[in-house]
Amino acid sequence: MMSVSDWISIICAGVALIVTIIIAVLQIRQSNRMERLERRQDKRDEQRHQESVKSQAVSFISKYYKDRGLIPLCAIATMYNDLFYYNREMYREFCCCTKEVQNIILEYCELDLRVKEYNIYEKCLNAIESVVNEYFPNDRKIFYEGGKYFLRSLESYAKKTIPHQEFEYENYITDVLVTAFKNNDKKDKPIQHLLEKYNFGSCKEIEACQLVTVIAKFVAIYGNENKNIDKSYGSPGEYDGEVIGTMEDLFLLALFEIYVNCVNDRN
Structure with a gap:
Protein backbone atom coordinates (compact mmCIF):
# COMPACT_ATOMS: atom_id res chain seq x y z
CA MET A 1 0.00 0.00 0.00
CA SER A 59 9.02 56.56 -63.74
CA PHE A 60 12.07 55.98 -65.96
CA ILE A 61 9.98 55.15 -69.03
CA SER A 62 7.75 58.18 -68.46
CA LYS A 63 10.70 60.52 -67.97
CA TYR A 64 12.37 59.43 -71.20
CA TYR A 65 9.25 58.56 -73.14
CA LYS A 66 10.14 60.61 -76.23
CA ASP A 67 13.48 58.77 -76.42
CA ARG A 68 12.15 55.35 -75.38
CA GLY A 69 13.52 53.90 -78.61
CA LEU A 70 16.98 54.34 -77.11
CA ILE A 71 16.24 52.10 -74.11
CA PRO A 72 18.02 49.13 -75.76
CA LEU A 73 21.15 51.31 -75.87
CA CYS A 74 20.73 51.95 -72.14
CA ALA A 75 21.03 48.20 -71.61
CA ILE A 76 24.12 48.05 -73.82
CA ALA A 77 25.66 50.98 -71.94
CA THR A 78 25.18 49.09 -68.67
CA MET A 79 26.63 45.88 -70.07
CA TYR A 80 29.57 47.72 -71.61
CA ASN A 81 30.50 49.63 -68.43
CA ASP A 82 27.96 50.78 -65.88
CA LEU A 83 30.58 53.01 -64.21
CA PHE A 84 31.36 54.99 -67.36
CA TYR A 85 30.18 58.62 -67.23
CA TYR A 86 28.00 58.71 -70.32
CA ASN A 87 27.17 62.01 -71.96
CA ARG A 88 23.46 61.24 -72.26
CA GLU A 89 21.65 61.46 -68.91
CA MET A 90 19.31 58.67 -69.92
CA TYR A 91 22.20 56.20 -70.12
CA ARG A 92 23.66 57.35 -66.80
CA GLU A 93 20.36 57.06 -64.96
CA PHE A 94 19.68 53.59 -66.34
CA CYS A 95 23.11 52.45 -65.16
CA CYS A 96 22.21 53.64 -61.64
CA CYS A 97 19.12 51.41 -61.49
CA THR A 98 19.31 47.94 -60.02
CA LYS A 99 19.53 45.05 -62.46
CA GLU A 100 15.99 44.06 -61.50
CA VAL A 101 14.61 47.49 -62.33
CA GLN A 102 16.59 47.59 -65.59
CA ASN A 103 15.11 44.32 -66.77
CA ILE A 104 11.59 45.32 -65.76
CA ILE A 105 12.03 48.47 -67.87
CA LEU A 106 13.05 46.30 -70.83
CA GLU A 107 10.13 43.95 -70.15
CA TYR A 108 7.61 46.81 -70.01
CA CYS A 109 8.97 48.00 -73.37
CA GLU A 110 8.23 44.51 -74.74
CA LEU A 111 11.87 43.85 -75.58
CA ASP A 112 13.55 40.45 -75.48
CA LEU A 113 16.86 42.07 -74.55
CA ARG A 114 17.94 41.62 -70.92
CA VAL A 115 20.84 42.86 -68.82
CA LYS A 116 22.50 39.54 -68.04
CA GLU A 117 26.25 40.07 -68.38
CA TYR A 118 28.81 42.85 -68.12
CA ASN A 119 32.05 43.96 -69.79
CA ILE A 120 30.77 42.78 -73.17
CA TYR A 121 33.18 44.79 -75.33
CA GLU A 122 35.85 42.12 -75.77
CA LYS A 123 33.25 39.47 -76.54
CA CYS A 124 31.63 41.75 -79.13
CA LEU A 125 34.99 42.67 -80.65
CA ASN A 126 35.94 39.01 -81.03
CA ALA A 127 32.55 38.27 -82.57
CA ILE A 128 32.76 41.01 -85.22
CA GLU A 129 36.34 40.08 -86.08
CA SER A 130 35.20 36.49 -86.57
CA VAL A 131 32.49 37.57 -89.01
CA VAL A 132 34.96 39.63 -91.06
CA ASN A 133 37.54 36.83 -91.08
CA GLU A 134 34.92 34.30 -92.14
CA TYR A 135 33.54 36.28 -95.06
CA PHE A 136 36.48 38.46 -96.12
CA PRO A 137 39.68 36.79 -94.92
CA ASN A 138 41.87 38.84 -97.28
CA ASP A 139 40.33 42.21 -96.43
CA ARG A 140 41.94 45.04 -94.46
CA LYS A 141 41.94 44.61 -90.69
CA ILE A 142 40.33 47.56 -88.95
CA PHE A 143 39.83 46.23 -85.40
CA TYR A 144 43.51 46.04 -84.50
CA GLU A 145 44.92 47.12 -81.12
CA GLY A 146 41.72 46.25 -79.31
CA GLY A 147 39.57 47.95 -81.93
CA LYS A 148 41.06 51.32 -81.00
CA TYR A 149 39.18 53.38 -83.58
CA PHE A 150 35.94 51.70 -82.64
CA LEU A 151 36.57 52.24 -78.93
CA ARG A 152 37.67 55.86 -79.35
CA SER A 153 34.24 56.71 -80.74
CA LEU A 154 33.14 56.53 -77.11
CA GLU A 155 36.25 57.16 -75.06
CA SER A 156 37.61 60.13 -77.06
CA TYR A 157 34.60 61.59 -78.87
CA ALA A 158 31.49 60.65 -76.86
CA LYS A 159 30.11 64.21 -76.74
CA LYS A 160 30.98 65.06 -80.32
CA THR A 161 28.33 65.26 -83.01
CA ILE A 162 28.63 62.53 -85.64
CA PRO A 163 30.64 64.12 -88.51
CA HIS A 164 28.89 62.51 -91.48
CA GLN A 165 25.13 62.45 -91.01
CA GLU A 166 24.16 62.77 -94.65
CA PHE A 167 22.02 59.96 -96.00
CA GLU A 168 24.46 59.12 -98.78
CA TYR A 169 27.23 58.24 -96.29
CA GLU A 170 25.64 55.26 -94.58
CA ASN A 171 23.69 54.37 -97.71
CA TYR A 172 26.90 53.89 -99.70
CA ILE A 173 28.52 51.81 -96.94
CA THR A 174 25.39 49.68 -96.72
CA ASP A 175 25.29 49.08 -100.49
CA VAL A 176 28.94 48.02 -100.59
CA LEU A 177 28.61 45.59 -97.69
CA VAL A 178 25.27 44.12 -98.76
CA THR A 179 26.66 43.41 -102.22
CA ALA A 180 29.79 41.81 -100.79
CA PHE A 181 27.86 39.54 -98.42
CA LYS A 182 25.49 38.48 -101.20
CA ASN A 183 28.37 37.68 -103.54
CA ASN A 184 30.02 35.63 -100.77
CA ASP A 185 33.38 35.86 -102.52
CA LYS A 186 36.23 35.37 -100.04
CA LYS A 187 38.53 37.28 -102.35
CA ASP A 188 36.37 40.38 -102.06
CA LYS A 189 37.69 43.36 -100.06
CA PRO A 190 34.74 45.65 -99.32
CA ILE A 191 36.32 47.14 -96.20
CA GLN A 192 39.48 48.13 -98.06
CA HIS A 193 37.29 49.74 -100.70
CA LEU A 194 35.45 51.77 -98.06
CA LEU A 195 38.68 52.82 -96.33
CA GLU A 196 40.03 54.12 -99.63
CA LYS A 197 36.72 55.76 -100.52
CA TYR A 198 36.67 57.80 -97.30
CA ASN A 199 40.45 58.43 -97.02
CA PHE A 200 40.86 56.45 -93.83
CA GLY A 201 44.62 57.06 -93.68
CA SER A 202 44.45 60.84 -93.97
CA CYS A 203 41.05 61.93 -92.64
CA LYS A 204 40.42 63.36 -89.18
CA GLU A 205 40.56 60.79 -86.40
CA ILE A 206 36.91 61.29 -85.48
CA GLU A 207 35.96 60.51 -89.08
CA ALA A 208 38.13 57.38 -88.99
CA CYS A 209 36.36 56.35 -85.77
CA GLN A 210 32.96 56.92 -87.35
CA LEU A 211 33.88 54.88 -90.42
CA VAL A 212 35.13 51.89 -88.42
CA THR A 213 32.10 52.04 -86.10
CA VAL A 214 29.60 52.25 -88.95
CA ILE A 215 31.31 49.36 -90.76
CA ALA A 216 31.15 47.31 -87.54
CA LYS A 217 27.44 48.07 -87.24
CA PHE A 218 26.53 46.92 -90.74
CA VAL A 219 28.88 43.92 -90.78
CA ALA A 220 27.02 42.70 -87.67
CA ILE A 221 23.64 43.27 -89.31
CA TYR A 222 24.39 41.67 -92.68
CA GLY A 223 26.90 39.07 -91.59
CA ASN A 224 24.73 37.09 -89.23
CA GLU A 225 23.07 34.13 -90.90
CA ASN A 226 21.33 32.92 -87.74
CA LYS A 227 19.52 36.06 -86.71
CA ASN A 228 16.60 35.46 -84.33
CA ILE A 229 13.87 37.02 -86.44
CA ASP A 230 11.28 36.05 -83.84
CA LYS A 231 12.95 38.22 -81.20
CA SER A 232 12.24 41.88 -80.52
CA TYR A 233 15.38 43.73 -79.49
CA GLY A 234 14.28 47.17 -80.65
CA SER A 235 15.46 49.48 -83.43
CA PRO A 236 17.24 52.44 -81.81
CA GLY A 237 17.14 55.53 -84.00
CA GLU A 238 14.28 54.17 -86.07
CA TYR A 239 11.58 53.73 -83.45
CA ASP A 240 9.85 57.06 -82.99
CA GLY A 241 12.05 59.95 -83.99
CA GLU A 242 14.77 59.49 -81.38
CA VAL A 243 18.09 60.79 -82.64
CA ILE A 244 21.43 58.99 -82.94
CA GLY A 245 23.33 62.26 -82.85
CA THR A 246 26.61 61.79 -81.00
CA MET A 247 29.57 59.46 -81.32
CA GLU A 248 28.48 57.96 -78.00
CA ASP A 249 25.11 57.06 -79.50
CA LEU A 250 26.80 55.63 -82.58
CA PHE A 251 29.20 53.49 -80.56
CA LEU A 252 26.41 52.04 -78.42
CA LEU A 253 24.27 51.43 -81.51
CA ALA A 254 27.11 49.51 -83.21
CA LEU A 255 27.78 47.53 -80.02
CA PHE A 256 24.04 46.82 -79.79
CA GLU A 257 23.94 45.40 -83.32
CA ILE A 258 27.01 43.26 -82.67
CA TYR A 259 25.62 41.99 -79.37
CA VAL A 260 22.11 41.08 -80.53
CA ASN A 261 23.20 39.69 -83.92
CA CYS A 262 26.52 38.01 -83.19
CA VAL A 263 26.71 37.38 -79.44
CA ASN A 264 23.37 37.23 -77.62
CA ASP A 265 21.65 34.78 -79.98
CA ARG A 266 24.54 32.36 -79.61
CA ASN A 267 24.70 32.36 -75.79
Whole structure:
Protein backbone atom coordinates (compact mmCIF):
# COMPACT_ATOMS: atom_id res chain seq x y z
CA MET A 1 0.00 0.00 0.00
CA MET A 2 1.33 3.40 -1.12
CA SER A 3 2.10 5.95 1.48
CA VAL A 4 0.91 9.54 1.49
CA SER A 5 4.31 10.69 0.27
CA ASP A 6 4.07 8.33 -2.69
CA TRP A 7 0.71 9.75 -3.64
CA ILE A 8 2.04 13.26 -3.31
CA SER A 9 4.97 12.37 -5.59
CA ILE A 10 2.64 10.85 -8.18
CA ILE A 11 0.31 13.84 -8.07
CA CYS A 12 3.22 16.30 -8.37
CA ALA A 13 4.64 14.35 -11.29
CA GLY A 14 1.21 14.36 -12.98
CA VAL A 15 0.80 18.07 -12.43
CA ALA A 16 4.31 18.71 -13.75
CA LEU A 17 3.54 16.64 -16.84
CA ILE A 18 0.28 18.49 -17.43
CA VAL A 19 2.02 21.85 -16.99
CA THR A 20 4.77 20.75 -19.40
CA ILE A 21 2.17 19.72 -21.97
CA ILE A 22 0.30 23.00 -21.57
CA ILE A 23 3.52 25.02 -21.93
CA ALA A 24 4.50 22.98 -25.02
CA VAL A 25 1.08 23.56 -26.59
CA LEU A 26 1.26 27.26 -25.85
CA GLN A 27 4.77 27.44 -27.30
CA ILE A 28 3.68 25.64 -30.47
CA ARG A 29 0.72 27.97 -30.84
CA GLN A 30 2.95 30.99 -30.29
CA SER A 31 5.47 29.64 -32.80
CA ASN A 32 2.71 29.09 -35.36
CA ARG A 33 1.39 32.62 -34.80
CA MET A 34 4.89 34.05 -35.23
CA GLU A 35 5.42 32.00 -38.38
CA ARG A 36 2.13 33.22 -39.85
CA LEU A 37 3.03 36.77 -38.88
CA GLU A 38 6.47 36.45 -40.54
CA ARG A 39 4.88 35.04 -43.70
CA ARG A 40 2.43 37.94 -43.82
CA GLN A 41 5.30 40.37 -43.20
CA ASP A 42 7.41 38.75 -45.92
CA LYS A 43 4.48 38.90 -48.31
CA ARG A 44 3.92 42.60 -47.50
CA ASP A 45 7.65 43.30 -47.90
CA GLU A 46 7.74 41.49 -51.26
CA GLN A 47 4.63 43.35 -52.38
CA ARG A 48 6.15 46.70 -51.38
CA HIS A 49 9.39 45.73 -53.15
CA GLN A 50 7.56 44.83 -56.35
CA GLU A 51 5.57 48.05 -56.19
CA SER A 52 8.81 50.01 -55.74
CA VAL A 53 10.44 48.24 -58.71
CA LYS A 54 7.38 48.87 -60.86
CA SER A 55 7.25 52.51 -59.78
CA GLN A 56 10.94 53.07 -60.63
CA ALA A 57 10.54 51.38 -64.02
CA VAL A 58 7.40 53.33 -64.93
CA SER A 59 9.02 56.56 -63.74
CA PHE A 60 12.07 55.98 -65.96
CA ILE A 61 9.98 55.15 -69.03
CA SER A 62 7.75 58.18 -68.46
CA LYS A 63 10.70 60.52 -67.97
CA TYR A 64 12.37 59.43 -71.20
CA TYR A 65 9.25 58.56 -73.14
CA LYS A 66 10.14 60.61 -76.23
CA ASP A 67 13.48 58.77 -76.42
CA ARG A 68 12.15 55.35 -75.38
CA GLY A 69 13.52 53.90 -78.61
CA LEU A 70 16.98 54.34 -77.11
CA ILE A 71 16.24 52.10 -74.11
CA PRO A 72 18.02 49.13 -75.76
CA LEU A 73 21.15 51.31 -75.87
CA CYS A 74 20.73 51.95 -72.14
CA ALA A 75 21.03 48.20 -71.61
CA ILE A 76 24.12 48.05 -73.82
CA ALA A 77 25.66 50.98 -71.94
CA THR A 78 25.18 49.09 -68.67
CA MET A 79 26.63 45.88 -70.07
CA TYR A 80 29.57 47.72 -71.61
CA ASN A 81 30.50 49.63 -68.43
CA ASP A 82 27.96 50.78 -65.88
CA LEU A 83 30.58 53.01 -64.21
CA PHE A 84 31.36 54.99 -67.36
CA TYR A 85 30.18 58.62 -67.23
CA TYR A 86 28.00 58.71 -70.32
CA ASN A 87 27.17 62.01 -71.96
CA ARG A 88 23.46 61.24 -72.26
CA GLU A 89 21.65 61.46 -68.91
CA MET A 90 19.31 58.67 -69.92
CA TYR A 91 22.20 56.20 -70.12
CA ARG A 92 23.66 57.35 -66.80
CA GLU A 93 20.36 57.06 -64.96
CA PHE A 94 19.68 53.59 -66.34
CA CYS A 95 23.11 52.45 -65.16
CA CYS A 96 22.21 53.64 -61.64
CA CYS A 97 19.12 51.41 -61.49
CA THR A 98 19.31 47.94 -60.02
CA LYS A 99 19.53 45.05 -62.46
CA GLU A 100 15.99 44.06 -61.50
CA VAL A 101 14.61 47.49 -62.33
CA GLN A 102 16.59 47.59 -65.59
CA ASN A 103 15.11 44.32 -66.77
CA ILE A 104 11.59 45.32 -65.76
CA ILE A 105 12.03 48.47 -67.87
CA LEU A 106 13.05 46.30 -70.83
CA GLU A 107 10.13 43.95 -70.15
CA TYR A 108 7.61 46.81 -70.01
CA CYS A 109 8.97 48.00 -73.37
CA GLU A 110 8.23 44.51 -74.74
CA LEU A 111 11.87 43.85 -75.58
CA ASP A 112 13.55 40.45 -75.48
CA LEU A 113 16.86 42.07 -74.55
CA ARG A 114 17.94 41.62 -70.92
CA VAL A 115 20.84 42.86 -68.82
CA LYS A 116 22.50 39.54 -68.04
CA GLU A 117 26.25 40.07 -68.38
CA TYR A 118 28.81 42.85 -68.12
CA ASN A 119 32.05 43.96 -69.79
CA ILE A 120 30.77 42.78 -73.17
CA TYR A 121 33.18 44.79 -75.33
CA GLU A 122 35.85 42.12 -75.77
CA LYS A 123 33.25 39.47 -76.54
CA CYS A 124 31.63 41.75 -79.13
CA LEU A 125 34.99 42.67 -80.65
CA ASN A 126 35.94 39.01 -81.03
CA ALA A 127 32.55 38.27 -82.57
CA ILE A 128 32.76 41.01 -85.22
CA GLU A 129 36.34 40.08 -86.08
CA SER A 130 35.20 36.49 -86.57
CA VAL A 131 32.49 37.57 -89.01
CA VAL A 132 34.96 39.63 -91.06
CA ASN A 133 37.54 36.83 -91.08
CA GLU A 134 34.92 34.30 -92.14
CA TYR A 135 33.54 36.28 -95.06
CA PHE A 136 36.48 38.46 -96.12
CA PRO A 137 39.68 36.79 -94.92
CA ASN A 138 41.87 38.84 -97.28
CA ASP A 139 40.33 42.21 -96.43
CA ARG A 140 41.94 45.04 -94.46
CA LYS A 141 41.94 44.61 -90.69
CA ILE A 142 40.33 47.56 -88.95
CA PHE A 143 39.83 46.23 -85.40
CA TYR A 144 43.51 46.04 -84.50
CA GLU A 145 44.92 47.12 -81.12
CA GLY A 146 41.72 46.25 -79.31
CA GLY A 147 39.57 47.95 -81.93
CA LYS A 148 41.06 51.32 -81.00
CA TYR A 149 39.18 53.38 -83.58
CA PHE A 150 35.94 51.70 -82.64
CA LEU A 151 36.57 52.24 -78.93
CA ARG A 152 37.67 55.86 -79.35
CA SER A 153 34.24 56.71 -80.74
CA LEU A 154 33.14 56.53 -77.11
CA GLU A 155 36.25 57.16 -75.06
CA SER A 156 37.61 60.13 -77.06
CA TYR A 157 34.60 61.59 -78.87
CA ALA A 158 31.49 60.65 -76.86
CA LYS A 159 30.11 64.21 -76.74
CA LYS A 160 30.98 65.06 -80.32
CA THR A 161 28.33 65.26 -83.01
CA ILE A 162 28.63 62.53 -85.64
CA PRO A 163 30.64 64.12 -88.51
CA HIS A 164 28.89 62.51 -91.48
CA GLN A 165 25.13 62.45 -91.01
CA GLU A 166 24.16 62.77 -94.65
CA PHE A 167 22.02 59.96 -96.00
CA GLU A 168 24.46 59.12 -98.78
CA TYR A 169 27.23 58.24 -96.29
CA GLU A 170 25.64 55.26 -94.58
CA ASN A 171 23.69 54.37 -97.71
CA TYR A 172 26.90 53.89 -99.70
CA ILE A 173 28.52 51.81 -96.94
CA THR A 174 25.39 49.68 -96.72
CA ASP A 175 25.29 49.08 -100.49
CA VAL A 176 28.94 48.02 -100.59
CA LEU A 177 28.61 45.59 -97.69
CA VAL A 178 25.27 44.12 -98.76
CA THR A 179 26.66 43.41 -102.22
CA ALA A 180 29.79 41.81 -100.79
CA PHE A 181 27.86 39.54 -98.42
CA LYS A 182 25.49 38.48 -101.20
CA ASN A 183 28.37 37.68 -103.54
CA ASN A 184 30.02 35.63 -100.77
CA ASP A 185 33.38 35.86 -102.52
CA LYS A 186 36.23 35.37 -100.04
CA LYS A 187 38.53 37.28 -102.35
CA ASP A 188 36.37 40.38 -102.06
CA LYS A 189 37.69 43.36 -100.06
CA PRO A 190 34.74 45.65 -99.32
CA ILE A 191 36.32 47.14 -96.20
CA GLN A 192 39.48 48.13 -98.06
CA HIS A 193 37.29 49.74 -100.70
CA LEU A 194 35.45 51.77 -98.06
CA LEU A 195 38.68 52.82 -96.33
CA GLU A 196 40.03 54.12 -99.63
CA LYS A 197 36.72 55.76 -100.52
CA TYR A 198 36.67 57.80 -97.30
CA ASN A 199 40.45 58.43 -97.02
CA PHE A 200 40.86 56.45 -93.83
CA GLY A 201 44.62 57.06 -93.68
CA SER A 202 44.45 60.84 -93.97
CA CYS A 203 41.05 61.93 -92.64
CA LYS A 204 40.42 63.36 -89.18
CA GLU A 205 40.56 60.79 -86.40
CA ILE A 206 36.91 61.29 -85.48
CA GLU A 207 35.96 60.51 -89.08
CA ALA A 208 38.13 57.38 -88.99
CA CYS A 209 36.36 56.35 -85.77
CA GLN A 210 32.96 56.92 -87.35
CA LEU A 211 33.88 54.88 -90.42
CA VAL A 212 35.13 51.89 -88.42
CA THR A 213 32.10 52.04 -86.10
CA VAL A 214 29.60 52.25 -88.95
CA ILE A 215 31.31 49.36 -90.76
CA ALA A 216 31.15 47.31 -87.54
CA LYS A 217 27.44 48.07 -87.24
CA PHE A 218 26.53 46.92 -90.74
CA VAL A 219 28.88 43.92 -90.78
CA ALA A 220 27.02 42.70 -87.67
CA ILE A 221 23.64 43.27 -89.31
CA TYR A 222 24.39 41.67 -92.68
CA GLY A 223 26.90 39.07 -91.59
CA ASN A 224 24.73 37.09 -89.23
CA GLU A 225 23.07 34.13 -90.90
CA ASN A 226 21.33 32.92 -87.74
CA LYS A 227 19.52 36.06 -86.71
CA ASN A 228 16.60 35.46 -84.33
CA ILE A 229 13.87 37.02 -86.44
CA ASP A 230 11.28 36.05 -83.84
CA LYS A 231 12.95 38.22 -81.20
CA SER A 232 12.24 41.88 -80.52
CA TYR A 233 15.38 43.73 -79.49
CA GLY A 234 14.28 47.17 -80.65
CA SER A 235 15.46 49.48 -83.43
CA PRO A 236 17.24 52.44 -81.81
CA GLY A 237 17.14 55.53 -84.00
CA GLU A 238 14.28 54.17 -86.07
CA TYR A 239 11.58 53.73 -83.45
CA ASP A 240 9.85 57.06 -82.99
CA GLY A 241 12.05 59.95 -83.99
CA GLU A 242 14.77 59.49 -81.38
CA VAL A 243 18.09 60.79 -82.64
CA ILE A 244 21.43 58.99 -82.94
CA GLY A 245 23.33 62.26 -82.85
CA THR A 246 26.61 61.79 -81.00
CA MET A 247 29.57 59.46 -81.32
CA GLU A 248 28.48 57.96 -78.00
CA ASP A 249 25.11 57.06 -79.50
CA LEU A 250 26.80 55.63 -82.58
CA PHE A 251 29.20 53.49 -80.56
CA LEU A 252 26.41 52.04 -78.42
CA LEU A 253 24.27 51.43 -81.51
CA ALA A 254 27.11 49.51 -83.21
CA LEU A 255 27.78 47.53 -80.02
CA PHE A 256 24.04 46.82 -79.79
CA GLU A 257 23.94 45.40 -83.32
CA ILE A 258 27.01 43.26 -82.67
CA TYR A 259 25.62 41.99 -79.37
CA VAL A 260 22.11 41.08 -80.53
CA ASN A 261 23.20 39.69 -83.92
CA CYS A 262 26.52 38.01 -83.19
CA VAL A 263 26.71 37.38 -79.44
CA ASN A 264 23.37 37.23 -77.62
CA ASP A 265 21.65 34.78 -79.98
CA ARG A 266 24.54 32.36 -79.61
CA ASN A 267 24.70 32.36 -75.79
